[in-house]
Amino acid sequence: MTHHTVEKIGGTSMSRYQDVLHNIWLRPYKHPTLGETLYQRVFVVSAYAGMTNGLLEHKKSGEPGVYALFAEMDENRPWQDKLQEVLNSMLAVNADLFADDTMMNKRADQFIQERIQDVHECLEHLEVVCSFGHFQLDDHLHRVREMLSALGEAHSAFNSVQLLRSQDVNARFIDLTNWRSDEQLSLDDHIAQAFSDVDLSTEMPIVTGYTQCREGLMRTFDRGYSEMTFSKIATITGAREAVIHKEYHLSTADPMMVGDGKVHPIGQTNYDVADQLANLGMEAIHPRAAAGLRKQNILLRIKNTFEPEHSGTVIHSDYCSSTPKVEIIAGTRNVWALEIFDQDMVGDPSYSQRMNDLVLESGVRVLTKDFNANTVTFYLKGNKRRINRLMERVQQAYQQADIRVEKLAMVSAIGSDMKITGLLQKAAGALSDAGVNIRSVHQAMRQVDIMFLVSDNDYASAVKALHSKLIEQSDTWPDQKTA
Incomplete structure (x- = not known):
């Protein structure tokens, strides 16, 4: 090198x-x-x-x-x-x-x-x-x-x-x-x-x-x-x-939304966090582009063009916060929830195979999905024309299903280590106190992010509420400006 x-x-x-x-x-x-x-x-x-x-x-x-x-x-x-x-x-x-x-x-x-x-x-x-x-x-x-x-x-x-x-x-x-x-x-x-x-x-x-x-x-x-x-x-x-x-700096939230004096620049984080941001369309770097840097152990730094003295955010392969905490509140508006309900899918493991193919062929991006015994919901990013076309094709393939589309927003709490007892309860409570109704929630076992689906009109309120509760009022953030 x-x-x-x-x-x-x-x-x-x-x-x-x-x-x-x-x-x-x-x-x-x-x-x-x-x-x-x-x-x-x-x-x-x-x-x-x-x-x-x-x-x-x-x-x-x-x-x-x-x-x-x-x-x-x-x-x-x-x-x-x-x-x-x-x-x-x-x-x-x-x-x-x-x-x-x-x-x-x-x-x-x-x-x-x-x-x-x-x-x-x-x-x-x-x-x-x-x-x-x-x-x-x-x-x-x-x-x-x-x-x-x-x-x-x-x-x-x-x-x-x-x-x-x-x-x-x-x-x-x-x-x-x-x-x-x-x-x-x-x-x-x-x-x-x-x-x-x-x-x-x-x-x-x-x-x-x-x-x-x-x-x-x-x-x-x-x-x-x-x-x-x-x-x-x-x-x-x-x-x-x-x-x-x-x-801009890679910060704990969008300063234009939360307030410049309330956010902290992130000093260090890892590629896992960068991947979660990319999934929301807020790319620090494209995940495939980051893969080559990770393999050759090349350090990645995100800098603010207009503050050249600041060292920026360093993204490591093996970084993990010394104290479990939420590092970033991020999200995206105009998320389309495509919900397919059909009693016939109960007990049929192959039911959704064609459905997944149709979503892939549509060219829209899947943020996440959830399902239970008789319902599958895809949370998608794409223009309305493609979403409508996808809905038509799904309806043709599953003629007995009830299909609907709703516009939502997604807000995520993200961190390199969020193994914090009661974090989900605290986050949900913050949204409830702000008058934000949670339409769906996703948390994987790795605990690097929690995704909340809310009304599109509640997006800004949800970001502010989560940032205030999980970062501004957190004991792990007041005296330090880095992750």
Whole structure:
């Protein structure tokens, strides 16, 4: 293992380019043997905030982007206007970033305009090809999605290199998007080849978060592809530490909801806790991306871009809180409870096999599920259109069953060790005192999380109530700021 770091910068942070420049890129790295240096660091960058939403679809609202509009094959071709809209947003970023340098602004504009033009021509040609019966659009959509994703990261990475070079930093643009290449390598081979001649002692690689490869990153990881690129670079190059820069600390709860003065930054935790957060869609890191870091024992650190002096949160493989306690209150709204009741399932162990297959095929994400003698309930994340389609398919498969869907919210208490007598009772009491009705509760025997399903309207009240009772009023938290 060498002494370099591999660091990923999130999209919201990337949009604050001057903060990233001064708080991260121009802030010397304390190398174990070389002392302070700007080098010995690899940076994987995300697209600027909002760009990937425009290129694909909005991650939270589901508003269609270029990809979603193209997939509809509307004869009015609304994807063209959306693509121009994204380009205008990218050019606006360029104008702001390089306001004092006309030549750099022109170079940045030319780079992304050429890429957008390539995509525009490719999609037009694909429309023509798929107008023939021998070619089906669905066979090509995953490639379209990958191609569009590559635009955002290429834009931010290219700009970042120009910005750093203007500050006399020897930055190097490493474009893993495989743009206009006739060679297609595996993920590992593509990264290994890209870094084969990089001199980390004199160069600062700025790498696209998207990597084009034979496996197709988005088929498995979808919007988590940049974390997979980040993880693979760390493991293949043998980094000593992997760092993720976000716009906030990994804290005991969302400070915007609970109150900034009431939350504590988490100093240490483990990958098990990170997995529970990922299940809720609040990723410290994608679970599959974390697996490689764990196997090679590479330390993962989550840092706040805007507080560079803070050491951040260190995620270990073997960390366990010295005192059993709740470390984080987290959750998610817009959870769809799909409930299937059927008297015929009693005593039939194979009854739910087709049901599980239908949920898997639907493309929605399962947060958890519960069942008793005659009822199965799936708690799902996905847009309403997919949920409705899934409900129809389940009803067709189980025509005698009573099926209903209800929108709820999930709130979880999470910790590396929550083996605390009476914890469930205390948590339930806190929710009851706050007037929150518990619709369902889940606690596994490993006791690293407790999940409460509540009304969607009660989400904020539930988070505040659990944080107040289990963390703010806990004897294990007042005098310490780390887990």
